[in-house]
Amino acid sequence: MGKGLGRYLLYRILLLIPLLFGVSILTFLLVRLGDSSPAVMVAGPTATLEQIEDIEAEMGLDRSLPEQYWTWLTNAAQGDLGTSWMSNRPVTEELWEKLPITLELIGFGIVGAIIFGVIIGIASAVRQRGLVDQVLRIVTLAGVSIPIFWGALLMIAFFFTVLGWAPAPLGRVERGLELPPHITGMLVFDSLVSGYYATAMSALAHIALPALTITLITGATIAKQARAAMVETLGSPAVRYARACGMSERGVVWLAFRNALPDLIGFFGITFSLALGGAAISELIFSWGGLGQLGLEAITNADFAVVQGFILVMGLLTAAIYLIADLLVAAIDPRVKLQ
Amino acid sequence: MSTPPNDKAAASARPMPDAGTPPAHVDHDRPGRPKAAARGLWRFMTSSMAAFTGTTIVLAFVVVGALADVLVRTDPLQVFGSDLLHPPSAEHWFGTDGNGMDVFARTIHAIQIDLVISVTAVAISIVVGVALGLVAGYRGGWFEMVLLRVMDVLQAFPALILALAVVAASQESIAAVIFVIALLDIPVFIRMTRGQVLSLRDAMYVEAARATGNKPWRIMWRHIMPNTLPPLIIQTAVRLAWSVMIVSSLAFVGVGIQVPTPEWGAMIRHGSAYVTSGQWWPSVFPGLALMLLVLGFNLLADAIQDHLDPRKD
Amino acid sequence: MALLSIKDLRVHIDTPNGTAHALNGVSIEVGEHEIVGLIGETGAGKSLTAWSVLGLLGPRARVVDGTASFEGVDLLTMPERRRRRIRGKDLAVIVQNPRGALDPLRSVGRQIAMTNRRHRGTGRATAKQNAIQALRDVGISDPARRAKAFAHQLSGGMAQRVLIALAMINEPKLIIADEPTTGLDLTVQAQILDLLRARVDATGSAVLLITHDLGVVANYCDRVAVMFAGRIVEEGTVAQIFGNPRHPYTRSLVAASRETLDEEVSDEADRSEPPNLVDLPAGCHFRPRCPFAVDACATPVPLVDVGGGHRALCHFPEELRKQQRNDLDRAEVGGGVGS
Numbered sequence: 001m002g003k004g005l006g007r008y009l010l011y012r013i014l015l016l017i018p019l020l021f022g023v024s025i026l027t028f029l030l031v032r033l034g035d036s037s038p039a040v041m042v043a044g045p046t047a048t049l050e051q052i053e054d055i056e057a058e059m060g061l062d063r064s065l066p067e068q069y070w071t072w073l074t075n076a077a078q079g080d081l082g083t084s085w086m087s088n089r090p091v092t093e094e095l096w097e098k099l100p101i102t103l104e105l106i107g108f109g110i111v112g113a114i115i116f117g118v119i120i121g122i123a124s125a126v127r128q129r130g131l132v133d134q135v136l137r138i139v140t141l142a143g144v145s146i147p148i149f150w151g152a153l154l155m156i157a158f159f160f161t162v163l164g165w166a167p168a169p170l171g172r173v174e175r176g177l178e179l180p181p182h183i184t185g186m187l188v189f190d191s192l193v194s195g196y197y198a199t200a201m202s203a204l205a206h207i208a209l210p211a212l213t214i215t216l217i218t219g220a221t222i223a224k225q226a227r228a229a230m231v232e233t234l235g236s237p238a239v240r241y242a243r244a245c246g247m248s249e250r251g252v253v254w255l256a257f258r259n260a261l262p263d264l265i266g267f268f269g270i271t272f273s274l275a276l277g278g279a280a281i282s283e284l285i286f287s288w289g290g291l292g293q294l295g296l297e298a299i300t301n302a303d304f305a306v307v308q309g310f311i312l313v314m315g316l317l318t319a320a321i322y323l324i325a326d327l328l329v330a331a332i333d334p335r336v337k338l339q
Numbered sequence: 340m341s342t343p344p345n346d347k348a349a350a351s352a353r354p355m356p357d358a359g360t361p362p363a364h365v366d367h368d369r370p371g372r373p374k375a376a377a378r379g380l381w382r383f384m385t386s387s388m389a390a391f392t393g394t395t396i397v398l399a400f401v402v403v404g405a406l407a408d409v410l411v412r413t414d415p416l417q418v419f420g421s422d423l424l425h426p427p428s429a430e431h432w433f434g435t436d437g438n439g440m441d442v443f444a445r446t447i448h449a450i451q452i453d454l455v456i457s458v459t460a461v462a463i464s465i466v467v468g469v470a471l472g473l474v475a476g477y478r479g480g481w482f483e484m485v486l487l488r489v490m491d492v493l494q495a496f497p498a499l500i501l502a503l504a505v506v507a508a509s510q511e512s513i514a515a516v517i518f519v520i521a522l523l524d525i526p527v528f529i530r531m532t533r534g535q536v537l538s539l540r541d542a543m544y545v546e547a548a549r550a551t552g553n554k555p556w557r558i559m560w561r562h563i564m565p566n567t568l569p570p571l572i573i574q575t576a577v578r579l580a581w582s583v584m585i586v587s588s589l590a591f592v593g594v595g596i597q598v599p600t601p602e603w604g605a606m607i608r609h610g611s612a613y614v615t616s617g618q619w620w621p622s623v624f625p626g627l628a629l630m631l632l633v634l635g636f637n638l639l640a641d642a643i644q645d646h647l648d649p650r651k652d
Numbered sequence: 653m654a655l656l657s658i659k660d661l662r663v664h665i666d667t668p669n670g671t672a673h674a675l676n677g678v679s680i681e682v683g684e685h686e687i688v689g690l691i692g693e694t695g696a697g698k699s700l701t702a703w704s705v706l707g708l709l710g711p712r713a714r715v716v717d718g719t720a721s722f723e724g725v726d727l728l729t730m731p732e733r734r735r736r737r738i739r740g741k742d743l744a745v746i747v748q749n750p751r752g753a754l755d756p757l758r759s760v761g762r763q764i765a766m767t768n769r770r771h772r773g774t775g776r777a778t779a780k781q782n783a784i785q786a787l788r789d790v791g792i793s794d795p796a797r798r799a800k801a802f803a804h805q806l807s808g809g810m811a812q813r814v815l816i817a818l819a820m821i822n823e824p825k826l827i828i829a830d831e832p833t834t835g836l837d838l839t840v841q842a843q844i845l846d847l848l849r850a851r852v853d854a855t856g857s858a859v860l861l862i863t864h865d866l867g868v869v870a871n872y873c874d875r876v877a878v879m880f881a882g883r884i885v886e887e888g889t890v891a892q893i894f895g896n897p898r899h900p901y902t903r904s905l906v907a908a909s910r911e912t913l914d915e916e917v918s919d920e921a922d923r924s925e926p927p928n929l930v931d932l933p934a935g936c937h938f939r940p941r942c943p944f945a946v947d948a949c950a951t952p953v954p955l956v957d958v959g960g961g962h963r964a965l966c967h968f969p970e971e972l973r974k975q976q977r978n979d980l981d982r983a984e985v986g987g988g989v990g991s
Contacts, residue, residue: 013472022492030504129711141641145634147584149591150626151606157614157623168615241753243708245767245818246740258757278498282593285611295500300593311504313494322495334802335756 082305100185102290109214121226143220396635404450468528476536580636661718692879763800888962
């Protein structure tokens with residue numbers, strides 16, 4: 001089994017190579033095919049035509065597209081994604097700094113979403129067409145239909161403005177608190193490990209609302225999917241046969257859940273990609289200061305180097321999650337084999 | 340006395356396997372028979388609570404959207420200079436926003452732009468996606484290979500972020516929004532159609548049609564297309580819900596449609612600045628409308644699925 | 653007293669078109685060490701009878717009347733908790749499509765061992781040994797290695813052997829075999845049935861064998877019950893049913909199995925669409941397809957004992973015998989003239 005899994009991993013990574021090429025080409029084209037020239041942005045509003053042309057030459061924009069792509073790709077492979085014209089810092093450095101901030105938020109959000117979603121999905125499927133199911137289905141469908149940005153605003157309006165339970169939606173921690181030394185870049189984790197408990201509590205209070213927003217919206221999607229998968233396996237011949245062999249109802253639900261798991265894990269991958277988009281918007285609303293906010297602000301400000309880097313990281317993250325999901329499925333499902 | 344196990348006995352004791360007959364054709368709701376279509380719609384609406392609610396919501400939005408200019412006399416762009424951020428009142432049902440514009444008029448008028456963009460984009464993606472899916476599934480070969488790889492790459496990005504980048508990079512905002520939504524929807528319809536074609540391609544009745552010398556396009560149109568219809572209808576509702584969501588998400592981030600154009604996402608973006616100070620109405624009402632329309636499409640998709648699914652349990 | 657005694661079992665199923673009268677007073681007895689065949693076309697209610705007895709009807713089907721006493725206790729009214737302790741222990745099941753019935757994510761050895769532990773409270777190690785022995789008993793070579801296999805790695809015949817091993821592990825008093833050979837190759841069918849027969853002879857279990865294959869019944873059963881539209885239309889020993897069928901439906905089955913298709917039988921076959929269970933004809937349900945039907949057939953049908961425990965649900969059980977004699981005469985005459 002272990003050896004087979006190793007080979008499967010290798011096979012999947014090989015499959016990833018053409019995908020990554022595609023991702024890099026698309027990332028490159030997305031920005032270069034736009035109407036506005038990056039050089040105009042860099043040069044600023046007072047620049048003359050000659051100045052702009054100079055900058056274009058300097059940035060290599062006067063060369064052919066394949067040439068530009070090759071330059072960009074070789075630089076990117078060496079970790080050089082250019083410089084942000086807004087902050088004047090290397091893009092790689094900025095991305096690297098913001099990545100853990102976003103991962104922490106998504107981590108809290110999606111773990112919650114999986115727990116809630118799976119529990120609701122199972123409860124709904126087990127009592128199929130009963131009252132509990134009807135209520136949960138309506139709640140789930142409403143959750144799926146709420147746009148994440150509006151959901152986040154409602155949360156702020158309710159928990160901050162009306163109730164005053166949550167801190168103001170401005171960043172990750174209360175200003176003035178002492179910050180822990182940088183270990184992972186994830187504030188809650190770093191504070192706890194370093195013993196900065198006050199900071200940790202504040203960071204937890206700050207992450208609650210944005211994470212809950214992600215949880216509610218992606219959790220609803222997961223619940224919908226979990227219910228569908230469980231309904232399918234609960235009605236399968238395997239469950240019927242297990243009952244005929246005297247398996248208890250709890251055993252049957254566990255059996256159905258295990259058999260729904262390969263499908264569900266595959267779906268968690270897709271949900272993660274959904275959460276990446278949602279988290280970016282959530283960051284914007286809560287001034288979270290992570291990758292998402294960086295990327296979205298770069299998009300609205302035409303900071304092309306950052307946009308490219310941001311999109312590339314998003315593509316890589318998604319590909320990595322799909323890979324992990326595939327490997328998990330391969331680990332629990334003996335039917336997955338090297339073709 | 341004992342008879343050996345015998346094929347004929349088995350065959351006569353059970354009905355013929357029905358591999359040769361096409362799976363349930365959708366024979367109602369055909370164009371050219373409006374009465375039958377209306378009756379089919381009514382039967383569907385009354386089939387479940389979800390079907391009724393979903394259909395009612397979507398129809399209401401379509402009607403109100405189409406008649407917005409007649410129903411709501413207030414100009415969505417008119418500025419009531421002295422009435423900035425006026426709470427809901429008899430004069431301004433949903434209050435006024437930070438620019439002093441009537442939130443109710445804007446919310447109602449926004450239906451048009453959101454629906455038109457979504458419907459156009461989904462229509463384009465259906466035409467392109469189904470055509471490509473049919474060809475890919477039926478022909479296979481390198482065409483299918485390339486298509487699948489390209490779709491893999493497209494779907495390797497979070498859809499919302501890809502859409503943001505594309506729309507931000509271009510200047511024609513509405514056209515770009517339609518283009519990017521269609522682009523993201525096309526793979527869904529390609530995969531769906533291709534899957535259906537693959538499962539039907541070797542079905543006996545398609546085989547028979549081929550054997551009697553039918554041309555490929557004719558086989559596709561007459562024999563394969565009708566069977567892809569039920570999943571297509573369900574997907575259309577799902578994608579419409581998603582498209583409306585993306586249109587307003589883009590506007591919320593600040594790309595694509597901009598204030599003062601009445602659009603829900605843009606309105607929520609503009610109103611979000613006042614939420615923490617307690618002026619909730621400029622962002623809550625458009626969001627409510629947005630959620631209701633998305634919910635309508637989602638209910639519709641669920642209900643159609645239940646309605647078309649022959650095994651109801 | 654019979655081991656299993658089903659009396660006047662009536663089951664209704666809710667369908668979009670109305671209530672289907674799926675079982676309309678089924679009575680069957682299975683004695684100890686006896687193999688009873690239950691035969692009929694698809695939709696006759698054979699499997700439904702079995703699953704009613706097991707207490708595992710789907711959500712839309714319900715028992716409206718009747719009893720099914722197993723060792724003197726009614727299975728239909730007993731609490732599910734108690735029924736669960738009987739299923740898989742004293743009353744085991746073998747189903748069709750064994751690969752779909754097994755848990756795809758657990759090795760077959762583990763599944764057998766779990767059933768053993770559940771009902772017999774066997775220890776982990778003993779159960780494992782028992783499972784391997786059970787696999788050996790059903791003629792699987794290298795059982796210790798095969799015990800580690802998963803369902804998808806087995807052929808259909810091999811999987812059915814596993815199901816027999818699973819049914820046998822707790823030494824049941826009765827095995828319900830629901831079309832155990834449907835979908836298997838003819839040679840494999842014979843092997844599986846020979847194996848089932850051998851195991852039953854060795855352990856003394858009784859079997860209710862559900863099939864639509866008359867050949868199977870003739871070769872492996874002691875007694876036969878023929879089902880049509882939710883009723884037993886004829887029952888008797890194999891010799892009685894094959895040598896002297898008294899119900900027109902049985903006659904057509906027997907004739908078809910011998911390929912002596914005469915005019916009336918092929919007429920019947922032409923009209924052999926399954927009966928509409930929502931709207932069954934009054935009196936004899938076979939009337940619309942019966943070549944001998946007369947007006948009197950629309951009145952309630954008696955179950956007539958024609959001697960030696962041979963019973964037929966027909967107004968005219970004697971007519972068929974006369975008819976048959978005529979056929980024989982005609983065949984002799986016709987044979988002389990025609991060919």
